[in-house]
Amino acid sequence: MTFGEAFRSALEMILAHKLRAFFTILGTVVGVTFLIAVITLIEGMDAYITDEFAGQIFGVNSVMVRRSPSVTISGDPEYFRELRRRPSVRFEDAEWLAERVETPGTMAISSSSGGQVDGPVGRSISGVRITGASASFFRVRSMNVEQGRAFQQQEDEAGVPVAVIGRDVADGLFEGTNPLGKTIRIQSFPYQVIGVLERQGSLFGISMDNQVIAPARSAMNGYVNPRGVLDEIIYQVPEPRLLPGAQVEIEGWMRIRNGLRPNEPNNFEVETAEASLSFWTQITQVMLVALPGLVGISLVVGGVVIMNIMLVSVTERTREIGLRKSLGARRKDILRQFVIEAGTLAGMGGLIGIGLGGALAALVAAVSPLPAQLAPWSVLLGLALGVGVGITAGAYPAYRAAGLDPIEALGHE
Amino acid sequence: MKQDNKAVRETPLVIETRGLERNYRLGTETVRALRGVDLEIRRNEYVAVMGPSGSGKSTLMNLIGCLDSPTSGEYRLNGQLVSGLSDDALARVRNREIGFVFQTFNLLPRSTALDNVALPLIYAGRPKAERRERAMDALASVELADRMTHRPNELSGGQRQRVAIARALVTKPSILLADEPTGNLDSKTSEDIMMLFDRLHQDGQTIVMVTHERDIAARAERVVTLLDGCIASDNLQDPLRFPTLAERSSG
Structure with missing residues (x-):
């Protein structure tokens, strides 16, 4: 058989x-x-x-320079005291790095915080993720502006009060009417809406459309972080193979920038999405x-x-x-x-x-x-x-x- | 005992047993089911094996059918010594040389008549097309060509037994070994089946049939009677002839 x-x-x-x-x-x-x-x-x-998650939070093919790690699973209080003793990452650090890093790539900066955004006729939304960023931030984070436009490098450098808003913010404040050209107040600073982001969806049930992005050097800068301080410097390389080299190079420059001696540990974090996800x-x-x-x-x-x-x-x-x-x-x-x-x-x-x-x-x-x-x-x-x-x-x-x-x-x- | 003629003497032996003994252990006792059986069956003989229950006829049947091995003695089938063969070798002999017909038909209930008949050819390792063709021929030879796709529960008792006979014949075995083949059939159907055996015998098939019914045994040319594990008598007889279907319809 x-x-x-x-x-x-x-x-x-x-x-x-x-x-x-x-x-x-x-x-x-x-x-x-x-x-x-x-x-x-x-x-x-x-x-x-x-x-x-990694794409939205860390960006693709990106190296991040931060004061402290974006994900911490340690419970050691001494570790947290060490983090607080670290120097802040500042605009000048980004500019200093941009002049020196040789690995090809795009630099962006960002700082974020939660806050309130007011629209016309007394409407307001709280708990909005407010981000001050460079013009390159949109590209580095693969964010597309579906209506209007993103702000330009000149507007960023000049600190022009323009903002790109998320879908939820647009719907909540303008209810179907065209938000472009309208004025919103981010933490009471007036901004002109120039663009609406395409729908980002949600992450762990948290809407990624409830956000506004404005030039990092504009008026709200002092609200999101102490003036001149950044959450992170992002350096995006065009190909994954360049990532390890970029990480090593940026780490080396940052040690020089912070004046560290060879035996001293880093007093900053250089992260890649991969490294940050090692816990996962x-x-x-x-x-x-x-x-x-x-x-x-x-x-x-x-x-x-x-x-x-x-x-x-x-x-x-x-x-x-x-x-x-x-x-x-x-x-x-x-x-x-x-x-x-x-x-x-x-x-x-x-x-x-x-x-x-x-x-x-x-x-x-x-x-x-x-x-x-x-x-x-x-x-x-x-x-x-x-x-x-x-x-x-x-x-x-x-x-x-x-x-x-x-x-x-x-x-x- | 009537003497057989010279021609029969010269046809080759199909079955030849010498001092065949088979003992069973039943608890601490040993039951001697067969106590030295010498039996010769030649090609194209039609032999009925009779005897009361406990006489050893089933044991003899199992040994002849290679389902069992003797405790002592020799059994040659077509001249080949089969007593003492391994299980697998015996399975092969059963497949090639023996065609079993059982009292209870033993058809696979969910398989068609054709699949039932083709089953031995699967174990013979024949290719599918050949199996199908030979099974169809075998079914046609028992006049069931129009029932090939029927399952056993769609067939009458007589038809089922004819399927079983076709299955026994499909490998063209040396011996057709029938165990009370009409035991579960009414007298009319029994007669049909017996006529089929008559015809197979006429066509040259060697038949060994175990039965306890005298009128069934009367159809055979030779009756071997067992008693207490020994052959009590071995008689040739003029088989009782029943009119064939053709004779009946013409007469």
Whole structure:
């Protein structure tokens, strides 16, 4: 009996007992479903963090110079005292760096804070992310202005009071009327709206459209940070391969700028998106091992169920096994038939589980900000686990079936 | 005992057993099911094996069918010593040389008549097209060409047994080994099946049939009677002839 024939006969057997087959593989289906859902969500979260989050917060291919790290997971108070002793990053630092950095790239600066923005006729929005930035900031952060225009370098250098506003701010203050040319007040400083950002979406449920961006040297500068102080200097390189070099070069210049001796540690942070996300990489690695491991236990239970049902099936089909042996089936023919049957059964469970798991992940993605991303390797894993569980669970019943004495089996009622 | 003619003596032996013994252990006791059976069956013989229950006829049947191995003694099938072969080798012999017909038909309930008949050819490793063709021929030879796609539950008892006979014949075995083939059939259907055996015998098939019914055994040329694990009698007889279907319709 060839593999294909055994497989076809297994399919026929499964289709002949649909309900039983369903209950047999239920455990495997549930196991693979949750395995796929968990992996898909972790992968989705990972893609979200590394692509969306990193892109929006850290920028793509960018090196950031900051006073303190943008993400801190330490709880050590001494560490925080050290951070407070560090010098601020200032406009002059950016200008000084811009004259010296040789790695090709674009420099931008930004400072942000939350605050209130007032529109005409007494409307106002609070909790708006207010950013003072250079004109290059839009390019470095891949922000597109969908209506009007971004401000120019001249406007930035001159501190002209113009602002680009997010979609939510435009809707909240102007309610469908054209905001371009209108005056808003950022922390009571009047600004003219020159552009509206294209919709940015939300990040962890926080709208990225509730923001205004104005020239860093304009009047609001003193509100966002102490005058002349920056949150960060951003240096974007055109290609990823230039990133490590840019990081080393900028770190070296900043040490010179801050007058550090060789044995002194940095009193500033030079970050890349990748480095800032190293904590996240660690978390996903742990999750990718631990969560599917827990889910894997349900696969073991599924395997036990399959073994149980297969043993019942062997008993029920004793006569059939006796007949097949009398017609010339060898031990290995019977063994193969039952192992393939169990493998096919559980493989189908795996396929159903992959489908349901993908659907579950898509559902979670639809109702939460997490994007679901069905990883091809998890599909293969789910299928392999299903078939593997089936073959493992089917081995013993198949061994029992193959060892039956044909005479006794034929006489079995 | 009627003497056979010289021509029969010269046809080759299909089955040859020498001192065949088979003991079973039942708890602490040893049951001697066969106590030295010497049996020769030549090609194209039609032999009925009779005997009361416990006489050892089922044990003999299992040994002849290569489903079992003797405790001692020799069994040659077509001159090949099969006593003492491995399980896999016996499976191969069963597949090639033996065609089983059972009292309870033993068809796979969810497979069509054609698939049931083709089953032994799967274990013989024949390609699909050949299996299909040979199974169709075998079904046609038992006059079931129009029932190929029917499943057992769509067939009458007699039709099921004819499917089983087609399955037994599909590998062109040396022996057709039938175990109470009419035990589950009414007398009319039994007669049809017996006529089919008659015809197969006329076509040259060697048939060994276990039965406890005298009128079924009467159809065979030779009746071997077992008693307490030994051959009690071995008689040639003029088979009781029933009119064939053609004879009946013309008469």
